Amino acid sequence: MERKEISKSVLKRLPGYLSYLKSLPEGSATYISATALANALGMGEVQVRKDLAMVCDGGRPKIGYLRERLIEDISQFLGYDNTTDAILIGAGKLGQALLGYGGFEAYGLNILAAFDAAPIAEQTQEGKPIYHISQLESFCRANNVLMGIITVPAMHAQQVCQQLIDNGIKAIWNFAPTHLDVPSNILVQNENMATSLAVLSMHLQAQIKEKK
Amino acid sequence: MERKEISKSVLKRLPGYLSYLKSLPEGSATYISATALANALGMGEVQVRKDLAMVCDGGRPKIGYLRERLIEDISQFLGYDNTTDAILIGAGKLGQALLGYGGFEAYGLNILAAFDAAPIAEQTQEGKPIYHISQLESFCRANNVLMGIITVPAMHAQQVCQQLIDNGIKAIWNFAPTHLDVPSNILVQNENMATSLAVLSMHLQAQIKEKK
Numbered sequence: 001m002e003r004k005e006i007s008k009s010v011l012k013r014l015p016g017y018l019s020y021l022k023s024l025p026e027g028s029a030t031y032i033s034a035t036a037l038a039n040a041l042g043m044g045e046v047q048v049r050k051d052l053a054m055v056c057d058g059g060r061p062k063i064g065y066l067r068e069r070l071i072e073d074i075s076q077f078l079g080y081d082n083t084t085d086a087i088l089i090g091a092g093k094l095g096q097a098l099l100g101y102g103g104f105e106a107y108g109l110n111i112l113a114a115f116d117a118a119p120i121a122e123q124t125q126e127g128k129p130i131y132h133i134s135q136l137e138s139f140c141r142a143n144n145v146l147m148g149i150i151t152v153p154a155m156h157a158q159q160v161c162q163q164l165i166d167n168g169i170k171a172i173w174n175f176a177p178t179h180l181d182v183p184s185n186i187l188v189q190n191e192n193m194a195t196s197l198a199v200l201s202m203h204l205q206a207q208i209k210e211k212k
Numbered sequence: 213m214e215r216k217e218i219s220k221s222v223l224k225r226l227p228g229y230l231s232y233l234k235s236l237p238e239g240s241a242t243y244i245s246a247t248a249l250a251n252a253l254g255m256g257e258v259q260v261r262k263d264l265a266m267v268c269d270g271g272r273p274k275i276g277y278l279r280e281r282l283i284e285d286i287s288q289f290l291g292y293d294n295t296t297d298a299i300l301i302g303a304g305k306l307g308q309a310l311l312g313y314g315g316f317e318a319y320g321l322n323i324l325a326a327f328d329a330a331p332i333a334e335q336t337q338e339g340k341p342i343y344h345i346s347q348l349e350s351f352c353r354a355n356n357v358l359m360g361i362i363t364v365p366a367m368h369a370q371q372v373c374q375q376l377i378d379n380g381i382k383a384i385w386n387f388a389p390t391h392l393d394v395p396s397n398i399l400v401q402n403e404n405m406a407t408s409l410a411v412l413s414m415h416l417q418a419q420i421k422e423k424k
Contacts, residue, residue, distance in 0.1 A: 100309055189411050197321055
């Protein structure tokens with residue numbers, strides 16, 4: 001089917017449908033209705049129907065969607081079935097936690113290697129190689145990598161970002177708590193855990209004050 | 213000083229300043245100017261000055277801010293110096309990666325224990341306990357925990373969220389790719405890595421198509 005323009009809010013809900021559909025046991029019914037999906041996820045039926053219409057040809061009236069087909073359609077739409085190779089820069093604690101997290105493969109992400117200005121080991125516990133940052137250029141050229149994950153301290157992030165772009169990276173997943181300046185053809189997705197923690201912590205402080 | 217209302221965009225930049233200030237070597241100058249900070253982080257001087265004015269008494273003209281004091285003020289403002297105890301629900305791969313990440317202490321987060329519906333071990337490699345979910349209530353009561361981290365599959369997230377709230381949790385860090393319904397006094401901070409990956413992957417697909 002033709003690919004429609006999709007809003008970010010739909011994009012945010014799709015992984016939830018997918019996760020639910022995949023979690024159903026082997027012997028589940030072949031078809032699933034929008035109503036059943038809506039009920040299971042505590043969402044509105046109309047919204048579920050509209051969201052699914054964005055990514056797959058409508059379900060059959062009174063029967064619903066072919067479950068396996070729906071899983072395929074959403075996965076394909078989200079790009080989870082195209083494996084994307086990525087490299088990670090900054091093999092500190094967060095970088096190593098991400099390298100060690102085996103769950104990204106399900107989302108089509110394959111972290112090939114990590115780079116660090118001062119690698120403390122040649123590879124991670126899981127056997128992923130950690131190279132010196134000076135090897136970035138030759139590695140990117142040899143492996144045609146398009147995605148980079150930044151897990152260096154904030155003050156080094158812009159410099160690392162520029163190095164990635166210079167070596168052909170087009171999409172950057174930024175875990176450093178800082179803004180990155182990039183040309184318009186480069187996408188930066190920020191994952192600011194420090195900010196999240198600050199927001200949560202502020203909320204708790206306010207709650208504790210209220211109680212007093 | 214009196215606490216001012218602060219915008220989310222300022223809140224997003226503060227961890228960047230803090231990370232830079234902390235990274236300066238031991239023997240660095242006692243004072244640092246807004247200009248120096250702005251240059252180091254590639255930001256506008258006026259913005260840096262305004263941001264810092266929100267969290268600390270202004271620096272001295274032509275001299276700047278007392279570095280150690282600035283670190284203290286930002287940390288205190290962000291709540292990083294109040295350690296917050298948290299529990300984590302869902303000791304799968306992502307949960308274990310977070311449990312194993314030693315970097316949260318710097319942000320004032322202390323994960324006491326993990327809970328799972330089917331714990332595969334009694335503790336993590338790092339020695340954090342993993343309990344059966346049935347022990348949640350007694351643990352929360354005994355430890356007065358206010359923050360919960362959700363790393364279960366999407367379809368179980370709402371139920372887990374309700375259990376946390378029933379046990380006194382006021383702030384939830386949600387890593388499950390789904391929306392959570394909560395009362396107005398509960399704060400949910402979503403960290404949707406699956407969505408981030410989908411956004412990045414879509415950008416790459418579009419770039420690859422353009423090239424063809």
